[in-house]
Amino acid sequence: MTINTIGCLTQVANFLKVHPGKINLNSNSLPVRVANNSTTTGFIAIIFDLLNHSNLSLGNLQDKAEIRQWLEYALVYAINCEGSSGIQQVLKELNAVLSTRTYLVTSNVSIADVVLFYILYHIIANLSYLDKERYIHVSRWYDNLQQDANLRQKNKIIDFNTNYLICVKH
Amino acid sequence: MVSGTLYTYPENFRAYKALIAAKYSSADIKVDPNFVFGETNKSDGFLKKFPSGKVPAFESSDGKYLQDGNAIAYYVANDQLRGKNDFEKAQVLQWICFADNEILPASCAWVFPILGIIQYDKKAFDRSKEDVRAALSVLNSYLLTRTYLVGERISLADVSVTCNLLLLYTHVLEPEFRKPFANVNRWFNTVVNQPNFRAVVGEVKLCTKAAEVDPKKFQQLQGAAGKAGGKDKKEKKEEKKEKKQAPKKEKEAEPVEEMDATEAALAAEPKSRDPFEVLPKGTFNMDDYKRCYSNEDESKSIPYFWEKFDPENYSIWMGEYKYNEELSKVFMSCNLITGMYQRLDKMRKQAFASVCLFGTDNDSSISGIWVWRGQDLAFTLSPDWQIDYETYDWKKLDPKSEETKKLVEQYFSWTGTDKQGRKFNQGKIFK
Numbered sequence: 001m002t003i004n005t006i007g008c009l010t011q012v013a014n015f016l017k018v019h020p021g022k023i024n025l026n027s028n029s030l031p032v033r034v035a036n037n038s039t040t041t042g043f044i045a046i047i048f049d050l051l052n053h054s055n056l057s058l059g060n061l062q063d064k065a066e067i068r069q070w071l072e073y074a075l076v077y078a079i080n081c082e083g084s085s086g087i088q089q090v091l092k093e094l095n096a097v098l099s100t101r102t103y104l105v106t107s108n109v110s111i112a113d114v115v116l117f118y119i120l121y122h123i124i125a126n127l128s129y130l131d132k133e134r135y136i137h138v139s140r141w142y143d144n145l146q147q148d149a150n151l152r153q154k155n156k157i158i159d160f161n162t163n164y165l166i167c168v169k170h
Numbered sequence: 171m172v173s174g175t176l177y178t179y180p181e182n183f184r185a186y187k188a189l190i191a192a193k194y195s196s197a198d199i200k201v202d203p204n205f206v207f208g209e210t211n212k213s214d215g216f217l218k219k220f221p222s223g224k225v226p227a228f229e230s231s232d233g234k235y236l237q238d239g240n241a242i243a244y245y246v247a248n249d250q251l252r253g254k255n256d257f258e259k260a261q262v263l264q265w266i267c268f269a270d271n272e273i274l275p276a277s278c279a280w281v282f283p284i285l286g287i288i289q290y291d292k293k294a295f296d297r298s299k300e301d302v303r304a305a306l307s308v309l310n311s312y313l314l315t316r317t318y319l320v321g322e323r324i325s326l327a328d329v330s331v332t333c334n335l336l337l338l339y340t341h342v343l344e345p346e347f348r349k350p351f352a353n354v355n356r357w358f359n360t361v362v363n364q365p366n367f368r369a370v371v372g373e374v375k376l377c378t379k380a381a382e383v384d385p386k387k388f389q390q391l392q393g394a395a396g397k398a399g400g401k402d403k404k405e406k407k408e409e410k411k412e413k414k415q416a417p418k419k420e421k422e423a424e425p426v427e428e429m430d431a432t433e434a435a436l437a438a439e440p441k442s443r444d445p446f447e448v449l450p451k452g453t454f455n456m457d458d459y460k461r462c463y464s465n466e467d468e469s470k471s472i473p474y475f476w477e478k479f480d481p482e483n484y485s486i487w488m489g490e491y492k493y494n495e496e497l498s499k500v501f502m503s504c505n506l507i508t509g510m511y512q513r514l515d516k517m518r519k520q521a522f523a524s525v526c527l528f529g530t531d532n533d534s535s536i537s538g539i540w541v542w543r544g545q546d547l548a549f550t551l552s553p554d555w556q557i558d559y560e561t562y563d564w565k566k567l568d569p570k571s572e573e574t575k576k577l578v579e580q581y582f583s584w585t586g587t588d589k590q591g592r593k594f595n596q597g598k599i600f601k
Contacts, residue, residue, distance in 0.1 A: 086435075100356050102317055107363035140315055147322035 005079060008118040009046055011153055015114055016054035043079070044071045051111060053154035059106055066105040077084050078119045087123055091135045098137035102144075107144065117145050125158050132160060172246045173198035174230035177216070179207040183333045184239035185226035185372055188246055193366035195248035239333075240266050243326055246504070251326045261320040265327035269334040272308070276301035279355050281337045286387030292436075295383070302338060306351045313353035317360075321572050324364060334359045336374065344380040389457060390519070445551035449544040452483025456520055456543075461600045463522075468583035475578070481569045485545050488577065489525070489562040491536035500595060503534055507598045509541040510558040517555055521548060523600035524581045529592030537588060539567075539581040540600075 004165075006023050009031060013020035021035025023046070031041060033046045040049045051058065058064045078090050097104065104112040124142050131141045143160045146152045178185035179238050185201075192199040210216055211223045219235045220227040228242040229235055236242050246253060253259035279298035283290040293425045309331070312319070319327040339348075339358060348355055361367060362374040419580075427548040445500075459478060463471040507525045514521075525538025540546040545566075549559040580586040584597040 099352060102356055102360035106359045108365075136314060140317055144317035144322045 005043060006024055008079075008115070009033070009043070009050075011118045012047060012111075012115060013050050015029075015151055016050050016056060018050045018053045027155075043075050044068070047071060047096060047111065047115065052054050056111065058111070063106055063110070067110055067112045073116060074115050074119055078116060090120075091123075091131070091138055094141075095135040095137045098141045101105070109148075109151070111146060113141075117142070117151065121155055125156070171195070171197055172230060174200050174228055174234075174246075175199070176226055176228050176242070177205050177211065177220075178226040179205070182226060182239075182571045183336050185188040185335045186336075187239045187326075187329055188226055188228065188242040189370045190333075191243040191247040191251055191326060193369055194251050194324075195246060196245040199246055216528075240270070240326075240330060243329065247326055250323055250450055251329070253325060258320050258325070262325050266310075266320050266330045268305075269331040272336075273302070273331065273334045276305060277334060277338050281341050281381075283383045283388070284341060284381045286384065286391045289388055290383045290385060302343075306348075306354055309354045309357075309414060310351045311353075315355045318357070324361065328357075328361050329367075332358060332367070336362075336371070339376055340374065342380040344377050346379065348376075359535055385422045386455075386457070396594055444516070444519065445555075446517075446543045446548070448551075450483050452478035452543065454478055454484050454543075456522060460522060463582070463601065464597075468579075472579055472582055475582070476575070479541075479569065483545075484541060484543055486569055486574060486578065487540040487542075487547075487565045488565045488567055489523075489538050489540055489559075490565075492561055492563055494535040496534065497534045498532050500527060500531055500534060503536060504596055504598065507536060511600050513550075513557050513600065515554055516547060516552065517542070518601065521600065524584070524597055525600065526581060526584060526597040527595045528588035529590075529595060533592065534595065535588045535590065535592060538580075 006025065009023050010020045019035060021033050023031055023033045026032045026041070030041055031043055031046055032041050033049065040046050058067060077086075077093075081087050081090050103109055104116070120142070124138075127135075139160050142158065146155070146157055172195070176185060176188055178201060189199060189201070189531075191197075204210070205225075207225070211220070211225055211227070216227075217223055219228060219229060220237050222237060224237060226239050226242060227235070227237050228245070236245055251262075253262045253465050276298045278288075280302060282288045283295055318324055321329065362371065455478065459475060462474045466474070491497075491506075497506075504527060507527070511523075521540065523538050523540040525536060526571035528535050528537070544551075547559070547564055550591075551556040567577065581597075585593055587593055
């Protein structure tokens with residue numbers, strides 16, 4: 001499964017209320033952003049470029065490091081995950097992390113949550129109810145994030161309103 | 171926007187609710203810096219505004235009065251905290267009631283005996299743990315699928331329930347106990363780390379090992395509460411003021427401050443006041459010994475004394491009145507002894523004495539055996555204790571010598587004669 005990198009970056013830009021500029025894929029399939037006569041290449045570099053033009057704070061040094069770690073995770077594992085086993089692996093890992101945390105970094109929504117929110121949108125939207133149950137912590141996290149209209153943008157609300165009748169052994 | 175003054179003692183988890191809500195709504199709420207617990211809230215002016223005399227209490231700038239932390243929090247909050255619609259508002263109310271009815275009683279029954287605020291009762295204590303477990307189980311299954319208690323944002327429900335869980339999480343919910351409640355732990359950590367929460371409460375350190383009940387603490391606190399007389403009022407006031415100035419420091423040093431109302435003020439007192447505090451506690455329990463002395467015959471209590479006595483940290487002294495030749499009537503001499511005892515009131519907790527009058531009118535002497543914590547003359551520890559002691563000659567006794575044993579036996583059982591052979595007349599016990 002390939003994920004629309006350009007679409008994701010554009011949504012991040014909209015969320016940060018920064019003009020996305022022109023984002024394209026170059027011959028190596030790397031995203032390139034051209035804005036204000038400057039060119040930025042690479043997924044993470046573009047996100048930090050956008051962040052620099054926004055007024056979103058990244059927190060202290062440790063928070064910044066953790067955010068970078070998650071962006072790298074998003075790029076290496078989430079965007080390029082192959083096949084359903086790859087997806088399941090990412091969901092499993094996220095589920096484990098989110099069982100003890102409300103958000104990925106710090107106690108509030110950070111850019112790490114935002115980026116993964118856009119990357120995972122289609123994956124989560126297509127999950128079966130059984131899988132939403134199995135990855136209950138991911139579901140709770142995602143449901144919480146999508147209630148913010150500014151974050152959700154034009155994406156449809158994903159239904160998590162199941163009766164939780166299915167018991168899954170974790 | 172709401173603005174006004176909040177009356178409370180420092181670090182009151184009930185007042186936290188209002189202060190946190192005010193952070194969210196940017197309401198301008200000041201805590202009255204001159205508030206003295208037990209005085210301000212007992213004054214006529216205060217009672218006129220707030221008849222129950224309880225805190226937290228709130229006076230708005232436009233002259234409205236409110237009591238109860240939850241009510242004040244609701245008033246000073248914003249719409250996000252109160253709930254978006256009627257149903258959410260009802261849910262918020264539901265969780266506030268849950269916090270006060272299901273969590274708080276169990277929390278108090280568990281934590282207050284540990285803090286020495288209420289007497290330890292094994293049955294109630296053990297039951298409280300099960301009640302806490304039950305309340306946490308309810309929360310845990312509710313929070314499995316939810317990030318916050320009501321809606322998808324922080325509300326007063328989260329603030330109230332978290333504040334009522336604070337004492338539990340910081341004092342007794344050790345990792346093993348809280349492990350099954352992963353969803354509650356996650357939610358609790360998220361709430362206490364919200365910037366608006368931290369701004370009021372500071373960093374919340376989760377309990378690493380459950381605190382145990384220390385029966386002595388209760389006795390100390392209650393003993394102090396009983397004796398805190400009128401003349402101490404002024405000192406108490408000063409002490410409280412100091413506390414206000416350094417609330418941060420207080421927090422680390424004194425968990426007792428998080429306790430309930432009245433006791434908080436009283437509890438703070440003996441701790442900082444007891445001059446014996448600087449000396450090591452040792453193994454000799456003064457209270458136990460005094461109880462034994464009062465209830466048992468000397469044939470039992472004196473062997474008990476030698477069995478329990480801790481020569482490392484306690485010492486035995488002989489005090490002899492310097493001006494025996496000036497003593498006239500027996501009753502006047504006895505008043506001399508009891509007067510001294512009264513002036514040494516604060517020493518009682520860590521000292522014991524039997525002072526005896528020998529002889530008859532116009533031919534008598536006063537001497538006594540004293541036991542106290544520490545190896546040096548105890549009277550120098552506090553300026554309050556230095557009125558009488560210079561009228562006595564003090565001699566430290568060797569607890570190992572036979573002579574001391576004889577003296578102790580003689581004075582504790584009120585027998586024998588003084589050095590000049592005068593017969594025992596009367597004895598007074600300092601305990």
